[in-house]
Amino acid sequence: DGGITQSPKYLFRKEGQNVTLSCEQNLNHDAMYWYRQDPGQGLRLIYYSQIVNDFQKGDIAEGYSVSREKKESFPLTVTSAQKNPTAFYLCASSFDRGTYEQYFGPGTRLTVT
Amino acid sequence: AQSVTQLDSQVPVFEEAPVELRCNYSSSVSVYLFWYVQYPNQGLQLLLKYLSGSTLVKGINGFEAEFNKSQTSFHLRKPSVHISDTAEYFCAVTVTGNQFYFGTGTSLTVIP
Numbered sequence: 001d002g003g004i005t006q007s008p009k010y011l012f013r014k015e016g017q018n019v020t021l022s023c024e025q026n027l028n029h030d031a032m033y034w035y036r037q038d039p040g041q042g043l044r045l046i047y048y049s050q051i052v053n054d055f056q057k058g059d060i061a062e063g064y065s066v067s068r069e070k071k072e073s074f075p076l077t078v079t080s081a082q083k084n085p086t087a088f089y090l091c092a093s094s095f096d097r098g099t100y101e102q103y104f105g106p107g108t109r110l111t112v113t
Numbered sequence: 114a115q116s117v118t119q120l121d122s123q124v125p126v127f128e129e130a131p132v133e134l135r136c137n138y139s140s141s142v143s144v145y146l147f148w149y150v151q152y153p154n155q156g157l158q159l160l161l162k163y164l165s166g167s168t169l170v171k172g173i174n175g176f177e178a179e180f181n182k183s184q185t186s187f188h189l190r191k192p193s194v195h196i197s198d199t200a201e202y203f204c205a206v207t208v209t210g211n212q213f214y215f216g217t218g219t220s221l222t223v224i225p
Contacts, residue, residue: 004156031211040122042203043157043215050211058212090156100145100164100210104156 003027004105006091011110013085021076021108023091030095032074033102036060037088046089049074078110085112115140115206119216126194127224134189134219136204146187147205147213148178157203163187174198199223 004025013019025032031050035043045058049068063082068074074093078085088109092102120135138144145164149157161172168180178189187204204216 006156009154033213035215040217042217043205045212048211056211088154092157094210100207101147101159101162102157102213104149104158106156107154109154 004091004093004103006089006105006108009106009108011108013110013112015112016080017112018080019078019085019110019112021078021089021091021110023074023076023105024072025074025091025093025103025105026072027093027103028071029093029103030071031093032068033092033094034058034064034066034074034076035090035092037090037107043090046076078112085110115144115208115214117204117206117214117216119202119204119219121219122217123220123222125222125224128196129193131192132190132194132198132221134202134204134221136187136189136216138185138187138204138206138214140185140206140208142208144206144208145210146178146180147207148172148176148187148189149203149205150174151201151203151218153200160189160202194221194223196223196225 007022033048034046047066049055065077091105094102118137126132147162148160151157163180171177207213
C-alpha cells in the first residue's frame with residue numbers, strides 16, 4: 001500500500017537531547033513537508049523540500065533541522081535549541097505540480113521533560 | 114501573505130442535523146482551497162478541494178463546500194451528520210502549491 005509512515009508514534013526525551021523523527025513515503029511524491037501541531041493553533045510549517053538535497057524554511061524553523069538525501073525520506077531533527085519541543089509533528093508529501101493535495105502521515109507525538 | 118480564519122473553534126450539532134463549518138481566507142491573488150479532517154491522534158485526511166471551475170465542490174463522506182470569491186469564503190457543509198463525523202476540521206489555502214496555510218481548526222461534536 002502506498003502511503004506515508006512516521007515513526008515512532010510516541011517519543012519521549014529528556015530536555016537538552018536532540019531527537020530525530022522519521023518520515024518515509026512511497027508515493028513517488030516530489031515535495032515533502034513537516035508541520036507542528038499545538039492545541040488551538042492549527043498546523044504550522046517547519047520545513048519543506050521540493051526536490052532531493054534542497055529544502056526551505058517554513059514559519060517556525062528555529063530549533064529544527066532537516067535533510068533530504070533520498071526522495072522517499074525527509075527526517076526532522078528537533079534540537080536542544082528548540083524552546084518548546086513538546087508537540088504533535090506531522091509529515092506530509094505531495095506532487096510538486098498539479099493537484100497540490102497533501103497526503104499526511106499518522107504523526108509523532110513528542111514529549112520532552 | 115495568505116491567512117485562514119476558521120470562525121468557530123467548536124461546533125456541537127445533533128445527529129442527523131445539518132452543519133456548516135465556516136472558513137474565510139485573505140489573499141490578494143487567486144488561491145487553491147482545501148478542507149481536511151483529523152481524527153484523534155491521527156494525520157489529516159483530505160475531504161475536498163477547490164482548484165478551479167465549479168464553485169460548488171463535493172467531497173467524501175457527504176461533505177460539500179462552496180467557494181465564494183467575493184466574500185473570500187469556503188464554508189463546509191453537510192446536510193445530515195453522523196456520530197462518525199465527530200472530528201477536527203481544518204481549512205487550508207495555498208497560492209503556489211508549496212506553502213500551505215492552515216486555519217486553527219473547528220472541533221465538530223455530533224450529539225446522539
